[in-house]
Amino acid sequence: MITVALAGKPNAGKSTFYTAATMADVDVANYPFTTIDANRGVTHVRTECPCLDREERCGNENCRDGKRYVPVELLDVAGLVPGAHEGKGLGNQFLDELTNADVVLNVVDASGATNAEGEPVAVGAHDPLDDVDFIEEEMDLWLAGIVDRNWESVERKSRSPDFDLDESITDLLTGFGATEHDVATVLRELEYPDDPKAWTADDREALARAIRRRTKPIVVVANKVDAAPDGAVDRLREGTDKPVIPATADGELALRRAAEAGVLDYDPGDDDFEIVGEVSDGQRAGLDAIRGVMDEYGGTGVQTALNAAVYDLLDRITVFPVQDASKWTDGTGNVLPDAFLLPSGSTPPDLAYAVHTDIGEGYLHAVDARSSRRIGESHELSEGDVIKIVSTAGP
Numbered sequence: 001m002i003t004v005a006l007a008g009k010p011n012a013g014k015s016t017f018y019t020a021a022t023m024a025d026v027d028v029a030n031y032p033f034t035t036i037d038a039n040r041g042v043t044h045v046r047t048e049c050p051c052l053d054r055e056e057r058c059g060n061e062n063c064r065d066g067k068r069y070v071p072v073e074l075l076d077v078a079g080l081v082p083g084a085h086e087g088k089g090l091g092n093q094f095l096d097e098l099t100n101a102d103v104v105l106n107v108v109d110a111s112g113a114t115n116a117e118g119e120p121v122a123v124g125a126h127d128p129l130d131d132v133d134f135i136e137e138e139m140d141l142w143l144a145g146i147v148d149r150n151w152e153s154v155e156r157k158s159r160s161p162d163f164d165l166d167e168s169i170t171d172l173l174t175g176f177g178a179t180e181h182d183v184a185t186v187l188r189e190l191e192y193p194d195d196p197k198a199w200t201a202d203d204r205e206a207l208a209r210a211i212r213r214r215t216k217p218i219v220v221v222a223n224k225v226d227a228a229p230d231g232a233v234d235r236l237r238e239g240t241d242k243p244v245i246p247a248t249a250d251g252e253l254a255l256r257r258a259a260e261a262g263v264l265d266y267d268p269g270d271d272d273f274e275i276v277g278e279v280s281d282g283q284r285a286g287l288d289a290i291r292g293v294m295d296e297y298g299g300t301g302v303q304t305a306l307n308a309a310v311y312d313l314l315d316r317i318t319v320f321p322v323q324d325a326s327k328w329t330d331g332t333g334n335v336l337p338d339a340f341l342l343p344s345g346s347t348p349p350d351l352a353y354a355v356h357t358d359i360g361e362g363y364l365h366a367v368d369a370r371s372s373r374r375i376g377e378s379h380e381l382s383e384g385d386v387i388k389i390v391s392t393a394g395p
């Protein structure tokens, strides 16, 4: 499963985002380092369900009237402070947790009401732009430290006659999620000495930065927009080349709880909601305030941020494998039972392997269930494709 990690300074709203996105109960409070042990849970990205092209909705537990939710893992970790890579705050512990992440949501407090250490200050007293770069810097320097400490292994291997630099560096970085292809691509863009013993600390740091950029892309979540001064989001957007998603994690949490209590008609990622139950005047005022933020930004931003991370930065598409190409069902009659988030450019054999190694190895051909036509082995799949795989290992 794809892992999305929430990173950011303390008190930015990571755990609030996590609770809203997973509906799991975790500690949230207005002081730094509320979270110490990482929280790990399941959230979803949202897409259109292919069942919208049929007469009836599919009834899958992850489909709400054609809004299809595809599971991804979400990780909530301790807040990071400047100097974390050297162990400041709860530093290294958090950074090690990031090793498993495929993509990072850097949650910043767009209201500027918390300083670099996450302590409360007056609204606008802290510049949120400062919080954007330092997370990246901490991640880069942390990885540079790992490369430094383990470089000796590369030097040692270089004495062997069949030494391969790409391979040795890949060995060093696989634990961080870097493939041989990542390493080769990054090395092509860098200048460095052939002999690993001649590499300087700067050479290693340049390698670490490039690998981090490639393997842990970042979306900036401009959280607490409900309390942010005018222009705060624009300022963030002008100050960084990363995607910036305005959000109110707190607002999303309120909506999900109210929806769960049957008071609201709201599905995650909707740009509006409807009050369908009894609410007090105070609750109505609170909901109206959230609606004001949603009107301005097109929603609460929580779903938008998750979708941006998975569909834009990781460049994934959703593909739905089925066994019956006319009914779009699995062997027991469930309509559109599964959804896979494949890298864009994936082919039918890639889907077969994603379903199961045996299905991949026994791959014979595939059928596009929409057109009932066979598709070739090198056919590039698209978002929302419904595909029947025929395999010697299949049912």
Ligand SMILES: Nc1nc2c(ncn2[C@@H]2O[C@H](COP(=O)(O)OP(=O)(O)OP(=O)(O)O)[C@@H](O)[C@H]2O)c(=O)[nH]1
Binding pocket: 008, 009, 010, 011, 012, 013, 014, 015, 016, 017, 027, 028, 029, 030, 031, 032, 033, 034, 035, 036, 077, 078, 079, 080, 118, 223, 224, 225, 226, 227, 247, 248, 249, 250, 251
């Ligand atoms: N106004 C406003 N406050 C928010 C929002 N999201 C979170 N908060 C508040 O910000 C404070 C910190 O929230 P947490 O979710 O605990 O922050 P954290 O980033 O997990 O903090 P640490 O675990 O200490 O690193 C709490 O008081 C939240 O209620 C938001 O969208 N708007």
Ligand SMILES: [Mg+2]
Binding pocket: 014, 015, 016, 027, 034, 035, 077, 078, 079
């Ligand atoms: Mg927390």
